[in-house]
Amino acid sequence: MFLVGLTGGIASGKSSVIQVFQQLGCAVIDVDVIARHVVQPGYPAHRRIVEAFGTEVLLENGDINRKVLGDLIFNQPDRRHLLNTITHPEIRKEMMKETFKYFLRGYRYVILDIPLLFETKKLLKYMKHTVVVYCDRDTQLARLMRRNNLNREDAEARINAQLPLKDKARLARHVLDNSGEWSVTKRQIILLHAELERSLEYLPLRLGVLTGLAGIASLLYLLTRYLLPSP
Numbered sequence: 629m630f631l632v633g634l635t636g637g638i639a640s641g642k643s644s645v646i647q648v649f650q651q652l653g654c655a656v657i658d659v660d661v662i663a664r665h666v667v668q669p670g671y672p673a674h675r676r677i678v679e680a681f682g683t684e685v686l687l688e689n690g691d692i693n694r695k696v697l698g699d700l701i702f703n704q705p706d707r708r709h710l711l712n713t714i715t716h717p718e719i720r721k722e723m724m725k726e727t728f729k730y731f732l733r734g735y736r737y738v739i740l741d742i743p744l745l746f747e748t749k750k751l752l753k754y755m756k757h758t759v760v761v762y763c764d765r766d767t768q769l770a771r772l773m774r775r776n777n778l779n780r781e782d783a784e785a786r787i788n789a790q791l792p793l794k795d796k797a798r799l800a801r802h803v804l805d806n807s808g809e810w811s812v813t814k815r816q817i818i819l820l821h822a823e824l825e826r827s828l829e830y831l832p833l834r835l836g837v838l839t840g841l842a843g844i845a846s847l848l849y850l851l852t853r854y855l856l857p858s859p
Contacts, residue, residue, distance in 0.1 A: 629731045631738055631754050632824065635745040636761035637793045638786055639772035641806040641813065645761045646741055648817045655730040655738045657723055666718040667692045673718045680710055703789065716748065723751075737824050746799050747791050757824065760800035762793050763807040 634649075636642030650656055666673045669690045677685065677692060685697045701708040723740065730738045742751060745758065752758070763771070765787070772783045797803045802820055806813045 629727075629735055629737060630756035630827070631727065631740055632757045632759060633740050633742050633745045633751060633755035634759045634761070635742055635796060635800075637768065637790050637796065639768050639775060640761045640763050640793060641771075642741070642761040644810070645804060645806065645813070645817055646739070648814055649739055649821065652818070652821050654821065655733075655735045656741060657726045657730075657738060658741045659719060659723065659743065660741070662719050662722045662726070663715060664694075666715060666722060671718070673715050676714045677711070680714065681707075703785075712744075712748065716750065720751070736827070746796050757802060758800045759802040759804060759820070760793070760796045761804050761806055762797045763805070765793070767807050768793065 634642070634646070636645070646656055646658070665671075667677060668674060674692065677697070681697065681700060685693055685700065687693045697711070701711055727738055727740075737756075739759075740751070740755070745751065745755075768787060769780070769783055772778060772786065773780060776783070778786070804813060804816045804820065
């Protein structure tokens with residue numbers, strides 16, 4: 629099995645692309661879901677967030693108020709970096725657990741939906757393929773203003789807070805251009821899925837694991853044969 633890192637930008641259409649991959653039967657790990665999971669009350673990240681940002685980031689039931697926390701770190705790189713140092717290690721742990729489950733189920737590849745794939749770069753070394761859901765800036769701006777009911781200034785501020793999509797596209801191995809008709813984007817997704825399914829890049833790891841398991845089984849057999857008394 630190999631890993632495919634998928635990312636995009638605000639209002640680029642990444643969520644819609646992920647839905648198509650799931651409809652095609654692909655295994656997808658959503659980092660946003662994991663990120664919400666690891667900051668639940670009782671988890672280490674929850675305690676450290678409260679210590680760093682105060683109880684003002686809590687809802688009445690003790691959950692993290694994501695909107696309040698988001699407002700605190702918006703346009704404040706130091707605070708955003710602090711939050712990332714708290715949550716990212718816990719997120720990586722959960723991602724590895726989920727990936728291993730799909731490996732045991734025999735999937736050829738797993739898509740990791742990672743919003744900050746190229747910004748943090750910490751997971752890039754594990755990715756055999758990287759995919760960016762791209763759209764041109766004018767389209768991105770119009771979609772964001774319409775979707776979130778924002779004025780142009782606020783929408784541009786949110787877009788500017790992220791690494792530009794054109795830069796991500798240059799860094800990615802595959803680019804899904806979602807600037808135009810959805811039918812065109814969907815066809816790109818289907819073709820990419822077919823390419824990844826045909827790839828044999830999953831074989832080395834799977835064969836290595838099977839070889840390792842066979843070696844362990846042989847060792848256990850020899851130990852049983854020579855260390856246990858004969859009947």
